[in-house]
Amino acid sequence: MIEFGLMQASTQDTLQPVEVARFAEERGFDALFMGEHTHFPTAPHRYGDGVSDDYKKFYDPFVSLSLAAAVTERLKLGTGVCLLSQHHPITLAKTVATLDHLSGGRVILGVGTGWNDAEMANYGLRFPERWAVAAERIRAMREIWTQEIAEFHGKHVDFDPLWCWPKPAQAGGPPILIGGGVKPELIARRVLELGDGWIPLDGGHDLEGPLAAIRAEASRVGRPFDSLDLTVGLGLMAEVTEQRIREVIEMGFGRVLLILSRKGRDEDWATLERYDKVVRNFR
Numbered sequence: 253m254i255e256f257g258l259m260q261a262s263t264q265d266t267l268q269p270v271e272v273a274r275f276a277e278e279r280g281f282d283a284l285f286m287g288e289h290t291h292f293p294t295a296p297h298r299y300g301d302g303v304s305d306d307y308k309k310f311y312d313p314f315v316s317l318s319l320a321a322a323v324t325e326r327l328k329l330g331t332g333v334c335l336l337s338q339h340h341p342i343t344l345a346k347t348v349a350t351l352d353h354l355s356g357g358r359v360i361l362g363v364g365t366g367w368n369d370a371e372m373a374n375y376g377l378r379f380p381e382r383w384a385v386a387a388e389r390i391r392a393m394r395e396i397w398t399q400e401i402a403e404f405h406g407k408h409v410d411f412d413p414l415w416c417w418p419k420p421a422q423a424g425g426p427p428i429l430i431g432g433g434v435k436p437e438l439i440a441r442r443v444l445e446l447g448d449g450w451i452p453l454d455g456g457h458d459l460e461g462p463l464a465a466i467r468a469e470a471s472r473v474g475r476p477f478d479s480l481d482l483t484v485g486l487g488l489m490a491e492v493t494e495q496r497i498r499e500v501i502e503m504g505f506g507r508v509l510l511i512l513s514r515k516g517r518d519e520d521w522a523t524l525e526r527y528d529k530v531v532r533n534f535r
Contacts, residue, residue: 254501256531257283258524259332259485259509262316263309266514267521273320277327279528280535284320285332285362285485285509286313295370306514314347321355330360332451332485332509333431337365337372337382341389341409342416345396349420357421362451362483363390364431383442384408390428390446397425427481432457436465444469449481453511454500455489463503477504487511494530 258276262269269286276284292308317329329351352359365382366372372379385408392404396416403413420426429451433439439462443450450466452459470477484505486492492510500508510527512520
């Protein structure tokens with residue numbers, strides 16, 4: 253059964269998380285995902301003027317999802333994506349576990365490293381090392397989620413035995429979806445080594461090449477391809493259409509997230525109504 257969700261990077265000027273969450277649950281959507289940027293440096297970055305001013309204003313996704321959890325009962329709560337470069341693994345493990353525990357096991361953790369090297373530098377990270385750091389942070393969080401006494405000793409993450417509760421409601425911790433990427437073989441290796449699935453943005457990332465690589469890597473390591481959580485965000489670069497939804501489902505994606513752009517309250521309400529009508533054709 254294909255799942256449909258909404259994806260938003262909410263700010264003080266957008267529809268608020270509680271509004272979107274209530275709409276999603278009342279209309280039968282399966283999930284709500286929130287994006288993240290803790291800040292936006294004034295320094296030059298790789299995309300020049302191609303990034304909107306809203307990136308300066310993002311709400312914290314975990315606070316937003318906590319509000320969404322409080323006003324819903326079944327809606328899955330995801331990050332699209334949480335930037336691992338901006339979190340210490342001990343505190344992030346606790347935040348995610350708390351949300352999962354309090355929501356009754358509804359969290360899906362989409363993770364990435366970000367693209368803005370100036371943003372990472374403010375956290376003391378070098379851009380070339382971003383995925384090496386992310387890999388250790390993912391492994392360290394899994395240790396905290398699954399062990400009564402956890403410890404981790406790596407190049408980028410190092411801590412002695414500790415206690416940390418609550419544990420997530422989901423055994424082993426929430427599913428971790430690996431974000432984006434460019435090179436299919438690298439994406440496939442990260443997904444199979446570190447995660448439970450993949451979460452790219454249509455238009456922002458190639459889909460077919462990495463999917464083929466993920467399928468091949470899953471076969472190589474003996475992991476069923478169908479066991480992976482493949483989630484895609486639509487609406488970033490082009491209008492969402494029924495045809496494109498059918499195309500990504502045919503590719504193998506089991507969850508489709510419809511992106512709510514920050515265009516003003518009235519237009520965003522109209523977009524939500526349009527998304528609802530499109531999704532009805534698949535139910």
